[in-house]
Amino acid sequence: SWGILPGRHILIADADGSVVASLPEQSIFRSSGPVEILNVFEPSLAGSRIGVAELDLASGNHVLTTVRALKSANKHVIILQEQTEGWVPSHAALSITLSATTGFVVLILGFAFHWQSTRAREGDLINDAVRGRIDTALNRGRCGLWDWDLSRGRIFWSQSMFAMLGLESRPELMTFGEVNSLVKSDDIDLFAFANQLMSGEADHFDQIFRMRHVQGHWIWLRVRCELSRTKAEDGLHLVGIAVDITEQKSLAEKTVEADLRLRDAIETIPEAFVLWDADNRLVLCNSHFQRLHKLPDSAIAPGTSYETVIEVGRMPEVRGRTSDGQSSLPGARTFEAQLDDGSWLHISERRTKDGGYVSVGTDITRIKTHEQ
Known part of the structure; x- marks a missing residue:
């Protein structure tokens, strides 16, 4: 079956190029092909390895051919593969294969990138939804999240924390100086407390102090944070929550004032x-x-x-x-x-x-x- 493939010709010829047998028997290359081919391969016939040549014969046929010498019979076996409609040169086939493989790989990579982008977009949407719910809950509870990077002096505030002080929310981290400028210095010294946390004298933060609203009045806050250190971070973080207790403070003051008035009235x-x-x-x-x-x-x-x-x-x-x-x-x-x-x-x-x-x-x- 190998010898009868389309365009395949096998010739047995003498040293002078005379064909003694062929497959198929009426091969178009019986008359002139062998002599021309033997002349091409004559320098290599004495060696042990003979390659494959791509030839344009005088008859106008374009073929791939090789020759093997039968030394015992002083004859040569000539194998020809003529160009047919479906035949493509090997380098072109390699290029097509590489192009197809490259296109397939690019298609797979594109699909993977699209799938990963979709997953990332879905994750971002979920994160935004969760953050929105958390901000809504914090706003309703008059609370704000704090994440104080003690080693770098940077402080993260949630959107609700900005809202409590009437400030415009921003994605950048707050500096220690910006936060400290809003704190009532008579109530607490944040710098001194930060030194205590860094030196290990304290491991949590639970303080009540006032911070200035953008309109000028003071807001009473109770800030409760805990010292945190994770393997992924190389510094100490003070993470917790700040609760607006201005109404409680006002109510307590009014209660004290009412109690004093009642006692004064009873005393009189x-x-x-x-x-x-x-x-x-x-x-x-x-x-x-x-x-x-x-x-x-x-x-x-x-x-x-x-x-x-x-x-x-x-x-x-x-x-x-x-x-x-x-x-x-x-x-x-x-x-x-x-x-x-x-x-x-x-x-x-x-x-x-x-x-x-x-x-x-x-x-x-x-x-x-x-x-x-």
Whole structure:
């Protein structure tokens, strides 16, 4: 089957070029081809290796040919492969193969790049969505993320942190100087605390201080961070969260102010006033109550039990007690008591909604004397 391939010719010729046999028998190269071919290969016939030649014969045929000598029979075997419609020179075939292979590899690389780009784009979209949700949650909670690179003096802020201070959000890291310029220096020294963290004297940060809003007022923040070091980083990072506690601070101040006003108001009334909670612990009293029961300052601290007040103080002797019977509220009573020194008190006691009770004692000695 090898010898009958399309365009294949096998000739057996004498030394003078006469063909004694051929395949196919009526080969077109029987007449002139062998002599021309033997003349080409004559210098190589004496050697052990004969190559393949590409020849244009006088008949106009373009062939690939080789010759082998049959020394025992003094003849030569000539093999020719003529150019056919589907035949392509070897270098062209190699070029086509390389081009096809290169194109296939480029196609694979292009597909891989497109697939990787798609995955990266999807990852970026997921990251943006997650970051957006985190920023939304932080904005609603009035919180901001901090990532302080202590070794380089760079600080990352989340978008919500910029929003709390009224600043324009930016992708660049904040410098230590920029952040420190916004901090109220009377509240904290960030530089000194950074030195403590770098020297190992502290491993976390939990401080309350003020930072200046872009409109000029101060924002109270509680910053809670922890020292972090990862294998991928060559420096210390202080990572945590800052919470806006301005409203809590304002509410606490208003509560203190209201408490002071209430105490001042109770102190100015001429009656002895005392308020107990549901567990019979002292909430507050005025100086008239303190003088009436001769209590030391340590005994009128909020939270002091009723038993302690009775034990420490000197209860006035009640010589007589008269109920007026006018109270209609549950848990309330009103009565008049004459003390051992002859003075009279009008005492009104009433339960509070939380289970405690309030007692007010009014000096009615003049009224009683006038009645007598």
